[in-house]
Amino acid sequence: MPAANRPTSRDVAQEAGVSQSTVSLVLGGKWAGRISPGTAAAVQEAAGRLGYRPNQAARNLRLGTTRTVLLMVPTLTAPFFGAVYAGAARVAAEHGFGIVVYPWPENAGPADSPFAAPGEAIDGILASSMPVQVLAPFQGTPVVMLDSDPAGPVPTVDFAVADGMRAVAAHLGALGHRRIGHVAAAIGQWTFRERGEALAAAVRALPGGAYGRQEAALDVGAAKDAALRLLDGPLRPTALVCDDDLMAAGAYKAARARGLPVPGGLSVTGFDDLQLATALEPELTTVRLPAADLGAHGMAALLELLEGRRPVPRSLPGELVVRGSTAEPPA
Amino acid sequence: MPAANRPTSRDVAQEAGVSQSTVSLVLGGKWAGRISPGTAAAVQEAAGRLGYRPNQAARNLRLGTTRTVLLMVPTLTAPFFGAVYAGAARVAAEHGFGIVVYPWPENAGPADSPFAAPGEAIDGILASSMPVQVLAPFQGTPVVMLDSDPAGPVPTVDFAVADGMRAVAAHLGALGHRRIGHVAAAIGQWTFRERGEALAAAVRALPGGAYGRQEAALDVGAAKDAALRLLDGPLRPTALVCDDDLMAAGAYKAARARGLPVPGGLSVTGFDDLQLATALEPELTTVRLPAADLGAHGMAALLELLEGRRPVPRSLPGELVVRGSTAEPPA
């Protein structure tokens, strides 16, 4: 018997000397001009005294909703998504919603039925950094996509990643860099395509600018290899722009392997501004992406959607944070 | 109207030509010797055909349980806890349970009532790496604590952190280190007390062993300062043992600030083996803590508890991972 015997709305009604429906109205906040202020106050007070909390299960059954949304993320072992969750959870809590997290495709295992576990009892979905196709099994459920192609069929909240990359290119360009290598994430996602296109265009717009590109999986070792290919290739880059802070760590390793000091011999930039950015030595010049804000605005948009309104697409600005990993190119 | 009209058990009953209660019995798996195999099969088949999934809200209301557990973690923006969640969620899903995460005290804000958001509708609690006191508002709810004092009043699943620290000390001792500094987390938690005591004892047990200790908050900058105090102090350590990988990154910075190469001039060790450990240069010698296993075993223990059994306390072994940050002390 897990649940202690909590007071019900009937108990409150009895305590306040009114009927159960009156309690429901008052506590539901919709008694404006239907219940006398005196009675309302009495009910509130009785509820407080008893420590009454409505039974969610009953509420859900009656209303046909759950006040729960699903947050789909590619993985939870990346701190970025922890921040997204935190932001979303804060807004959700303010509106009496809960969030259940679903790492996809990490859990794409048994598939007895898609989403056996959390698939039930969901009012809406927040899907971060994934292809639209994964939402196919959820036809009809309101969805807001985060960090995804705003041209898609569902409402989105995004980062202005293109602006971020342009800021990186401008910063590097002002320092005097012209031959710039891109350690790109080998992930077919809007956010990375966007970064790549923006960077390539910006670098090529530099007088004498030359852009090179190598792709790698999102981990240190693969990024190091890609950086090495760039350093050993024909471009002879003086700066390496990485799609993400973790990849920048790989670039540091590549630089060290070739005897190039950062930033004296090679400038390196990241993207995200995770804790890792300041753990590295030297500290990383990177673009700060407000992950918590992404979650918060996404949740707000989903709430609008659930109320029947159409949320306007939003794009959150990133901010270039200049630290110790960028300097003038070697003479 | 968020929820599409899903079939109910009544629909299944109609489809199978039986009564609703029969459906309930069959699908509940308790028809052994009460329903004829033929009828049972017909019901199963009808349910499958209709794609029937029981309505959780109704089920919860009737049963008084929620098949949901609360996972309390200090923060979600640390990848360690993401892994704990993933492990717990996997086991939970196998048993038809869901998990809602609650970062505490991050959300300890409004406090209109303790845990307004997720406090309802919870069958049990998994609390990782926190003091017992935070569970005071949840008297009566089954709890399993993770990474906490096993001598406490509730069932626990832990890491053998003391063994881990002894392995670190043995490794360092074998390399020839005698003067060992401890960059300790300034957090009053069992897991850190345990680490500190084990390390101090193990170092002092070394012939000629000397132990020094400085505390710092769990971030890079504070850890760097603490490491600096150790390096500048009377101990003149040849190795710095850190309570956590992030603090080790701070120790790297301190070493660099004093012109000491790692590992040639100073050996450094961490704890946890997060992604950061291999992002650093040189890669970090550390103790791998199986975070996902912690979550998995914790969830299993909680399920036992919910079934009325008393889970046996468990301690998961850590593993020393020797990488490039430790070497013989300078001559």
Place this chain on the structure above:
DNA sequence: CTGTTAGCGCATTCAA
């Protein structure tokens, strides 16, 4: 202004 009533979908007695 307030109370009575019905029913959300399910598991479970009890009667047949």
Place this chain on the structure above:
DNA sequence: TTGAATGCGCTAACAG
């Protein structure tokens, strides 16, 4: 071996 009836706690339509 099965079906009819009941109620979990809540909200909302309808009466008074």
